[in-house]
Amino acid sequence: MAVMTVLQAVNDALHHAMGADRDVVVLGEDIAELGGVFRATDGLLAKHGPERVMNTPLAESGIIGTAIGMALYGLKPVPEIQFLDFIYPAFDQIVSEAAKMRYRSGGQFTCPMVIRTPYGGGIRGGHYHSQSSETYFIHTPGLKVVVPSNPADTKGLLLEAIADPDPVVFLEPKAIYRTVKGEVPEGDHRVPFGKAAVAREGADAVVLCWGAMVHTALKAAALAEEQGWQVEVLDLRSLVPLDEEAVVEAAKRSGRVVILHEAPRTNGFGGELAALVAERAFEWLRAPVLRVTGFDTPFPYTLEHIYMPDAKRTFKAIERVMTF
Amino acid sequence: MAPRRHATPAGEADLGLLRVLRDDGSSDRSLDPHLPPERCVELHRRMLFLREFDRKMLGLQRQGRIAFYGASLGQEAAVVGSAACALPGDWVFPALREGGAALLRGMPLRTYIGQLYGNSADESLGHQQPMHFSWRAGNHVSLSSPIGTQIPQAVGAAMAARLRGDRTVVLAYMGDGATSEGDFHVGMNFAGVFRPPVVLLCQNNGWAISVPVSAQTASETIAVKARAYGMPGIRVDGNDVLAVFAAVSAAVERARSGGGPTFLELLTYRRLGHSSSDDPSRYREEGEVKEWERKDPVDRFRKYLLRRRLWSARQEEKALAEIGAEIQAAVREAEAAPEPPLESLVRHVYAEVPAPLEAQLDEVRPAFRAGGKAEGAFPL
Numbered sequence: 030m031a032v033m034t035v036l037q038a039v040n041d042a043l044h045h046a047m048g049a050d051r052d053v054v055v056l057g058e059d060i061a062e063l064g065g066v067f068r069a070t071d072g073l074l075a076k077h078g079p080e081r082v083m084n085t086p087l088a089e090s091g092i093i094g095t096a097i098g099m100a101l102y103g104l105k106p107v108p109e110i111q112f113l114d115f116i117y118p119a120f121d122q123i124v125s126e127a128a129k130m131r132y133r134s135g136g137q138f139t140c141p142m143v144i145r146t147p148y149g150g151g152i153r154g155g156h157y158h159s160q161s162s163e164t165y166f167i168h169t170p171g172l173k174v175v176v177p178s179n180p181a182d183t184k185g186l187l188l189e190a191i192a193d194p195d196p197v198v199f200l201e202p203k204a205i206y207r208t209v210k211g212e213v214p215e216g217d218h219r220v221p222f223g224k225a226a227v228a229r230e231g232a233d234a235v236v237l238c239w240g241a242m243v244h245t246a247l248k249a250a251a252l253a254e255e256q257g258w259q260v261e262v263l264d265l266r267s268l269v270p271l272d273e274e275a276v277v278e279a280a281k282r283s284g285r286v287v288i289l290h291e292a293p294r295t296n297g298f299g300g301e302l303a304a305l306v307a308e309r310a311f312e313w314l315r316a317p318v319l320r321v322t323g324f325d326t327p328f329p330y331t332l333e334h335i336y337m338p339d340a341k342r343t344f345k346a347i348e349r350v351m352t353f
Numbered sequence: 354m355a356p357r358r359h360a361t362p363a364g365e366a367d368l369g370l371l372r373v374l375r376d377d378g379s380s381d382r383s384l385d386p387h388l389p390p391e392r393c394v395e396l397h398r399r400m401l402f403l404r405e406f407d408r409k410m411l412g413l414q415r416q417g418r419i420a421f422y423g424a425s426l427g428q429e430a431a432v433v434g435s436a437a438c439a440l441p442g443d444w445v446f447p448a449l450r451e452g453g454a455a456l457l458r459g460m461p462l463r464t465y466i467g468q469l470y471g472n473s474a475d476e477s478l479g480h481q482q483p484m485h486f487s488w489r490a491g492n493h494v495s496l497s498s499p500i501g502t503q504i505p506q507a508v509g510a511a512m513a514a515r516l517r518g519d520r521t522v523v524l525a526y527m528g529d530g531a532t533s534e535g536d537f538h539v540g541m542n543f544a545g546v547f548r549p550p551v552v553l554l555c556q557n558n559g560w561a562i563s564v565p566v567s568a569q570t571a572s573e574t575i576a577v578k579a580r581a582y583g584m585p586g587i588r589v590d591g592n593d594v595l596a597v598f599a600a601v602s603a604a605v606e607r608a609r610s611g612g613g614p615t616f617l618e619l620l621t622y623r624r625l626g627h628s629s630s631d632d633p634s635r636y637r638e639e640g641e642v643k644e645w646e647r648k649d650p651v652d653r654f655r656k657y658l659l660r661r662r663l664w665s666a667r668q669e670e671k672a673l674a675e676i677g678a679e680i681q682a683a684v685r686e687a688e689a690a691p692e693p694p695l696e697s698l699v700r701h702v703y704a705e706v707p708a709p710l711e712a713q714l715d716e717v718r719p720a721f722r723a724g725g726k727a728e729g730a731f732p733l
């Protein structure tokens with residue numbers, strides 16, 4: 030197995046998918062000669078040609094709108110939105126069109142496509158290059174939403190997304206694009222949707238998290254270990270479909286749950302997870318469910334490090350559930 | 354795909370008005386597409402059908418048997434003349450008033466009416482409000498109420514057709530109101546840049562609900578907007594079925610042979626309200642409607658057929674009787690279909706019904722079984 034970064038795993042998955050299936054096409058801004066602003070699509074143009082690797086005009090609703098038409102026709106488009114923060118012009122096309130086409134037509138028309146987009150803070154990108162707005166898409170029936178936290182899952186989830194019969198929003202944790210490395214299986218490596226992964230075992234408490242925050246949770250768990258607390262880190266990997274059983278079982282195991290995400294707190298996915306735990310694991314709880322999240326503010330530039338949950342803040346929450 | 358350039362079209366087809374039929378039913382011989390007689394008769398029958406059909410469906414709505422309807426009264430030539438140019442494998446992305454295009458291309462009447470009832474005769478099992486048809490066998494894509502979203506989609510479908518090496522053409526319909534939407538400009542721009550086999554058809558019927566086209570755009574015509582996107586724009590008398598047919602068939606042929614997209618403005622008039630829920634007396638003068646009644650597309654083409662002795666009053670009477678009977682039988686059949694099953698509530702959200710959705714359905718299942726209807730249901 031080759032050791033890759035998260036970014037290389039994205040690129041490897043795209044190369045594999047395009048090589049395996051001529052119906053897979055990629056489109057977006059700056060994705061051809063440049064290979065994308067992060068180089069995720071590097072080399073695709075040279076290998077697969079301009080008919081399947083399409084630089085588009087600068088219009089997100091056009092990227093997603095045309096991708097929908099391609100998907101309806103039978104292709105498997107993988108549009109790239111340069112930053113999740115730029116996706117809103119395409120919001121209508123995603124939530125009212127791609128997500129609803131199967132339902133609207135009673136299954137006659139389907140929209141299998143993978144919207145790849147980097148999300149999240151920690152890169153000094155300010156408001157327009159840092160947000161985590163997964164909730165909008167999770168709240169939209171008809172979409173699937175997945176977020177990898179390491180190179181192997183990146184490839185496995187992306188190839189699974191491309192094979193999926195429904196539209197998938199594939200959120201790439203740009204903060205760890207180049208910093209997290211790991212072994213990535215060759216060929217058609219798949220990670221099924223709806224299966225959480227235990228990133229670290231621990232019997233005393235659990236941190237529910239996904240994407241780049243998994244690494245923050247692991248650091249917090251290491252801090253907790255110094256206090257003698259064994260903290261489990263559950264990497265959800267796919268938010269829709271959600272591995273409800275894994276969440277409920279983890280909550281029951283320790284009875285102490287901390288939820289960690291970058292997105293603003295109010296109506297963040299953490300609230301939904303807390304409700305799930307309350308509904309199905311209430312009697313097992315030994316402490317209130319706590320959330321460690323971004324602030325209910327726009328994403329700041331200078332005080333980004335305060336806004337973003339870090340290991341210390343996460344540890345504080347672990348400490349509170351442990352000492353409740 | 355690297356952009357390919359092409360010159361702005363010569364002439365002023367986007368500022369003028371292409372007309373073939375004169376008011377008296379005579380035609381401009383140099384522009385007449387010279388369709389075979391049986392084809393002319395077919396166009397007329399299709400327009401008659403659409404008019405009768407709309408009348409009957411509005412009647413059902415007024416009787417409370419269906420909840421909502423959007424008629425195309427006065428726009429039959431634009432719908433029929435354009436849709437008649439598509440081949441069976443071609444794709445149609447409709448707006449509100451092109452359900453008739455699906456019927457013309459063979460969508461079963463029972464399925465169409467079933468959609469209006471939203472019952473189990475409906476292909477989408479009551480998932481959508483009336484008028485939101487989709488018909489896979491005819492590549493007639495589901496209509497979306499948010500305006501203009503279908504335009505970039507149609508461009509994308511045409512890009513896919515070309516990538517696959519198919520000789521498919523995609524028709525994208527829109528109203529005049531849609532040309533104010535971002536997706537219109539985005540779709541036109543992508544069409545100009547990628548030049549896929551798409552024909553963009555704007556039925557300019559003068560009104561977007563209560564807003565007249567004069568308040569929708571400061572542009573002299575809608576067709577002229579095509580210039581900015583590097584494609585030909587053609588302005589056509591939309592109440593002239595021969596002009597519509599001639600212009601759209603040329604655009605379809607151009608697209609099919611790799612010549613790229615064309616934008617057509619079909620100038621017509623919405624004689625009724627936007628939908629069965631609208632009250633146009635609040636925002637427009639009756640005189641304007643009367644004026645357009647005199648430009649009726651069906652009357653105009655009938656005069657042409659009568660002049661050429663291709664049609665007679667007897668034939669018209671017989672055709673109307675046949676159409677009436679066909680519609681009545683289909684209504685009876687569709688109306689008799691039962692409500693969609695409870696399970697349809699969670700079907701077709703994803704390819705497979707996810708477990709949490711099954712669980713949500715289980716919560717209402719006992720009440721549904723007991724009462725036949727879920728609590729909170731309201732009569733439509």
